[in-house]
Amino acid sequence: xxxxxxxxxxxxxxxxxxxxxxxxxxxxxxxxxxxxxxxxxxxxxxxxxxxxxxxxxxxxxxxxxxxxxxxxxxxxxxxxxxxxxxxxxxxxxxxxxxxxxxxxxxxxxxxxxxxxxxxxxxxxxxxxxxxxxxxxxxxxxxxxxxxxxxxxxxxxxxxxxxxxxxxxxxxxxxxxxxxxxxxxxxxxxxxxxxxxxxxxxxxxxxxxxxxxxxxxxxxxxxxxxxxxxxxxxxxxxxxxxxxxx
Amino acid sequence: xxxxxxxxxxxxxxxxxxxxxxxxxxxxxxxxxxxxxxxxxxxxxxxxxxxxxxxxxxxxxxxxxxxxxxxxxxxxxxxxxxxxxxxxxxxxxxxxxxxxxxxxxxxxxxxxxxxxxxxxxxxxxxxxxxxxxxxxxxxxxxxxxxxxxxxxxxxxxxxxxxxxxxxxxxxxxxxxxxxxxxxxxxxxxxxxxxxxxxxxxxxxxxxxxxxxxxxxxxxxxxxxxxxxxxxxxxxxxxxxxxxxxxxxxxxxxxxxxxxxxxxxxxxxxxxxxxxxxxxxxxxxxxxxxxxxxxxxxxxxxxxxxxxxxxxxxxxxxxxx
Numbered sequence: 001x002x003x004x005x006x007x008x009x010x011x012x013x014x015x016x017x018x019x020x021x022x023x024x025x026x027x028x029x030x031x032x033x034x035x036x037x038x039x040x041x042x043x044x045x046x047x048x049x050x051x052x053x054x055x056x057x058x059x060x061x062x063x064x065x066x067x068x069x070x071x072x073x074x075x076x077x078x079x080x081x082x083x084x085x086x087x088x089x090x091x092x093x094x095x096x097x098x099x100x101x102x103x104x105x106x107x108x109x110x111x112x113x114x115x116x117x118x119x120x121x122x123x124x125x126x127x128x129x130x131x132x133x134x135x136x137x138x139x140x141x142x143x144x145x146x147x148x149x150x151x152x153x154x155x156x157x158x159x160x161x162x163x164x165x166x167x168x169x170x171x172x173x174x175x176x177x178x179x180x181x182x183x184x185x186x187x188x189x190x191x192x193x194x195x196x197x198x199x200x201x202x203x204x205x206x207x208x209x210x211x212x213x214x215x216x217x218x219x220x221x222x223x224x225x226x227x228x229x230x231x232x233x234x235x236x237x238x239x240x241x242x243x244x245x
Numbered sequence: 246x247x248x249x250x251x252x253x254x255x256x257x258x259x260x261x262x263x264x265x266x267x268x269x270x271x272x273x274x275x276x277x278x279x280x281x282x283x284x285x286x287x288x289x290x291x292x293x294x295x296x297x298x299x300x301x302x303x304x305x306x307x308x309x310x311x312x313x314x315x316x317x318x319x320x321x322x323x324x325x326x327x328x329x330x331x332x333x334x335x336x337x338x339x340x341x342x343x344x345x346x347x348x349x350x351x352x353x354x355x356x357x358x359x360x361x362x363x364x365x366x367x368x369x370x371x372x373x374x375x376x377x378x379x380x381x382x383x384x385x386x387x388x389x390x391x392x393x394x395x396x397x398x399x400x401x402x403x404x405x406x407x408x409x410x411x412x413x414x415x416x417x418x419x420x421x422x423x424x425x426x427x428x429x430x431x432x433x434x435x436x437x438x439x440x441x442x443x444x445x446x447x448x449x450x451x452x453x454x455x456x457x458x459x460x461x462x463x464x465x466x467x468x469x470x471x472x473x474x475x476x477x478x479x480x481x482x483x484x485x486x487x488x489x490x491x492x493x494x495x496x497x498x499x500x501x502x503x504x505x506x507x508x509x510x511x512x513x514x515x516x517x518x519x520x521x522x523x524x525x526x527x528x529x530x531x532x533x534x535x536x537x538x539x540x541x542x543x544x545x546x547x548x549x550x551x552x553x554x555x556x557x558x559x560x561x562x563x564x565x
Binding site: 014017091139140157159161164177212223226228237238242244 | 319342343344346347349350351353354355357358359360361362363375377379380381382383384385386387388389390391392393426429430431432433434435436437438441443444445446448449473490491492497498501505506516517520523524526527528529530540541542543544545546547548549550553554557558560561562565
């Protein structure tokens, strides 16, 4: 079985986001970049499937050279080889086009990625890739088992979950608890240095969206504290002042 | 050139979030000088479908093929794409949901459309097509230009305040050819909480964290939620500990909510939790620790014991 895991390089979840250049660029100063947390779940499950049934795991990112530490970490966690499409991940359609082009060439049984990237939260790429390849996509997947050419999955739905079955190939957007995040060990980190990382040039340059500028949310007004022994007044305030109940 | 709105049903009724989508789509149509058409898949009463008119749709396309009775993101996306072609729609609007999110992505691929995945305002059409979207899980916004011929807007809850009229929409049967490939997924089991207010749809949310000390203490959270007709939610540690199901977890890696009121009891307010809730209109924080960082992001705060405060709030709501 051939598995492709697509990952993003995103600011750490604890990052306080700010912008520069008149609010047209993310201020990267002091920002730690990590593998997208949802992508990390996808990778962890792919590595588990490899350990269980001898799959090969290729990790793919669309990004410039500064995305390489993230992809090396994926190799250290257990991916066999890596591909970096050397381009700014301009928008979801562009990124999906790159993934689909590589998938058409290499015929993966399973294409896994996070349910969404935590920078733009689009959650689009898995659907667009699957559409481009003419195969099903499922998201968000919280459980995945493979037997032969059948995938058994659990997907989260509003207020619950559903179990699904489908034949490979599939594109899946993953989330917890599909697997536990893996932390690379020393042996993994050493072996990652010699695992193949292929850099390829992008195909096409179609984008359908551009960001004109960014903005930070307005700060909330000062908090109004209510003494605990007068908790009931909160309900009055929510009714008469905030008018939400 | 019309605006097309995908309308999601829940037990045969138009979902509240879809009412908002219809109203939003009708506003966009008005600005563009065109009309708003809703598209519905699956079984529904004619009167319920015509009610889409109350929120501004002039026409409803109803795809009633029995194969569409079970929600199916891929098949529904094909239905909406066919409707967009028939109507010559250049804008498609959906209200974000687990079904609609998956559909929006497939539609973007099918229609080669620019997709704004978390639209939070009406688009600005004065120079091109620009819409404000929520990014970095609510930590920032982007003014996004949709440059493709077709645009898809997936709106977050509470993007626009709806108004109703007495108008009714004309309902037309819509029978696009269905593609077998869209029916390749077999649902073998569904578990869904019944009777509760669904968290992503809820106007009011009562959420609790580790300060509740154990799942056996959730009764006081549920009591307040019930009194308010609110949904219940929880923090990530609570879902990780299996005290509450994962679909109640709000935060950076859980559900992102934007209700009118979010009450957080016994949640300290890690930045990852705030990310999932900071677009709520009003935030109330109850915590015994006066230093809890959540107070800095709250509108109202009570420093106190949740085991004392929550039951008192419940009583006060019941007395209204």
